[in-house]
Amino acid sequence: MFAIWPDIRMSEHKIKIPAGEAGAYKITVGTEILGSVWPQIETDFGRYNKFVVTDENLVSAGHLEKLLDSREVPAFVISPPGETSKHINTVISIIEAMEKAYLGRDTLVVGIGGGTVGDIAGFAASVFKRGVPVVHIPTTTVAQADSAIGGKTGVDSSMSKNAFGAFRHPAAVYIDVATLATLDERQYRAGLVESVKHALIADSDYFDFIENNLDGILERKTEVLERIAHLNCKIKGVVVETDPGERNLRRILNYGHTVGHAVEAAGKYELLHGEAVAIGIIAAGLIEIEMKLAEHARLDRIRTILEKLGLPVKLPKDLTENSLIDIIKHDKKAVNKWPRFVLLTRIGQVYSRGGQWAVEVERLIVEKVLRNLQE
Ligand code: GLY
Numbered sequence: 001m002f003a004i005w006p007d008i009r010m011s012e013h014k015i016k017i018p019a020g021e022a023g024a025y026k027i028t029v030g031t032e033i034l035g036s037v038w039p040q041i042e043t044d045f046g047r048y049n050k051f052v053v054t055d056e057n058l059v060s061a062g063h064l065e066k067l068l069d070s071r072e073v074p075a076f077v078i079s080p081p082g083e084t085s086k087h088i089n090t091v092i093s094i095i096e097a098m099e100k101a102y103l104g105r106d107t108l109v110v111g112i113g114g115g116t117v118g119d120i121a122g123f124a125a126s127v128f129k130r131g132v133p134v135v136h137i138p139t140t141t142v143a144q145a146d147s148a149i150g151g152k153t154g155v156d157s158s159m160s161k162n163a164f165g166a167f168r169h170p171a172a173v174y175i176d177v178a179t180l181a182t183l184d185e186r187q188y189r190a191g192l193v194e195s196v197k198h199a200l201i202a203d204s205d206y207f208d209f210i211e212n213n214l215d216g217i218l219e220r221k222t223e224v225l226e227r228i229a230h231l232n233c234k235i236k237g238v239v240v241e242t243d244p245g246e247r248n249l250r251r252i253l254n255y256g257h258t259v260g261h262a263v264e265a266a267g268k269y270e271l272l273h274g275e276a277v278a279i280g281i282i283a284a285g286l287i288e289i290e291m292k293l294a295e296h297a298r299l300d301r302i303r304t305i306l307e308k309l310g311l312p313v314k315l316p317k318d319l320t321e322n323s324l325i326d327i328i329k330h331d332k333k334a335v336n337k338w339p340r341f342v343l344l345t346r347i348g349q350v351y352s353r354g355g356q357w358a359v360e361v362e363r364l365i366v367e368k369v370l371r372n373l374q375e
Contacts, residue, residue, distance in 0.1 A: 011028060011029055011030050014026055015241055017241060023169075025169060025172055027172075028172070028173070030175070030177070031176065031177050031178045031223075034137070035066055035067075037067060037174045038069065041108070041110065048107060048133070049108070050107070050108050051074050051075070051097075051098055051107055051108070052067075052073050052110045053076050053078070053121035053124065054075060054076075054111070055079065055081035055085070055113050055114075056078070057113065058117075058139065061139075061182040063112065076097045081114075081117075083269065085116065085120070086116045086119055086120060087158075088155050088156070088163075088164050091124045091127070094121075095127070103128075104129060107128065109121050109122075110134075111136050112137040113137075114138065114140035114142065114143045115138075115143045115146075117143075118153075119147065119152075119154055121134055122151070122152075122153030122166075122168045122170070123154065123165065126166040127166070131168070133171040134170050134171065135171050135172045136174075137173075137174045140180070140187060141183065141187070141191025142190070142191030142193075144175050144229055144232070145198065145232040146253075149233060149236045150240040150244075150253075151169035151240070153166050153168050167244065167245065169244070175233075181220055186272065188220070189274070189310050190272035193256075193306070195210065195231075195232055196302075196309075198232050198235045200347055200348070201235075201342070201344070202238075202348060203348050204348035204349075206235075206348075210228075211301070214305065218309070239253060252342050254342050254358065255281065255350070256281035257280055258283075258328065258331060258333075258339045259280040260278075260279065261331065262280075263279050264276035266319050266323045278309075278311035278312055278313060281302060282302070283369050284343060285298070285299035286372055286373065287341060291343065293344065298344075298347065315370070319374075321374070325363075325367065325370070335360075338360065339358075340358030340359055341361045342358050342359075
């Protein structure tokens with residue numbers, strides 16, 4: 001869809017939201033840049049008091065120490081790290097900690113961590129004193145590829161996921177691919193799915209690059225990871241600039257996510273998001289074959305990459321077609337209790353119908369595909 005091959009020497013991307021330089025935010029990409037991020041934040045956001053939001057993983061990995069370099073900055077360390085803390089109660093604790101530190105509307109929230117930290121920090125920033133700016137320093141594959149870019153934030157209620165949420169576009173994003181070195185192997189691999197997704201929806205050269213560099217990716221070679229980070233920023237940047245509020249084009253970022261979200265929920269969140277989306281990408285590929293948008297060979301290529309990344313490509317045995325269909329009907333983007341699907345016409349090109357990027361798929365096809373995914 002997009003002719004994308006950024007100059008690898010370029011270390012910055014700009015996302016213009018709202019469209020135009022005035023609202024643009026900068027994404028800086030590099031290796032071992034964490035030590036220079038705070039001086040940069042001071043230069044760019046000098047008039048703000050800073051408040052750091054992070055979690056215990058970042059402290060034990062030494063990343064917080066590297067960022068702050070003995071500076072005394074008020075901070076909230078989320079404990080335990082991970083999904084269970086992505087709850088509105090954590091946001092309340094953060095806001096109270098900011099009040100105790102006498103912070104006001106001249107506060108900049110700096111979130112350093114994975115997707116959970118970004119969601120919590122972004123949402124806390126969006127509601128503190130009716131909204132203060134947030135800077136993201138993502139340190140996981142999923143956060144660097146996806147969640148730190150584009151402004152979606154959300155935390156859970158005691159009833160449901162992301163019951164509280166807001167669009168809060170960051171004031172800046174700093175991506176240091178060297179921070180991925182300490183990431184747990186399962187999290188590392190699962191987060192790569194969002195990069196595969198970007199390649200699939202937007203850039204066949206990027207897909208070839210992933211296919212040809214799987215060893216380097218798994219060895220966490222920083223030059224490979226930097227290129228991937230640039231391509232992710234470029235692709236996601238173009239999409240969210242064009243459609244920040246997800247009216248149409250931004251839906252392409254949900255490729256593999258309709259079935260993926262259902263698998264995640266039906267499996268009681270035992271699979272990581274990326275693992276569930278890997279299964280969802282295979283489901284989308286099978287739908288494309290049923291709808292004559294693809295040949296088997298294309299899906300075989302995609303499946304091979306996901307398998308080499310150690311990701312699941314079939315449904316877990318205990319998930320039934322019926323339980324998945326029930327959850328799919330509750331998809332938040334469903335129309336008349338049936339969701340729209342993002343599909344490909346080829347690698348790098350999303351299928352559209354009637355100007356829409358997410359399209360209806362017959363229920364019989366989805367049911368057949370879910371049965372096939374169980375075998
Ligand atoms: N993660 C999909 C989006 O940001 O729209």
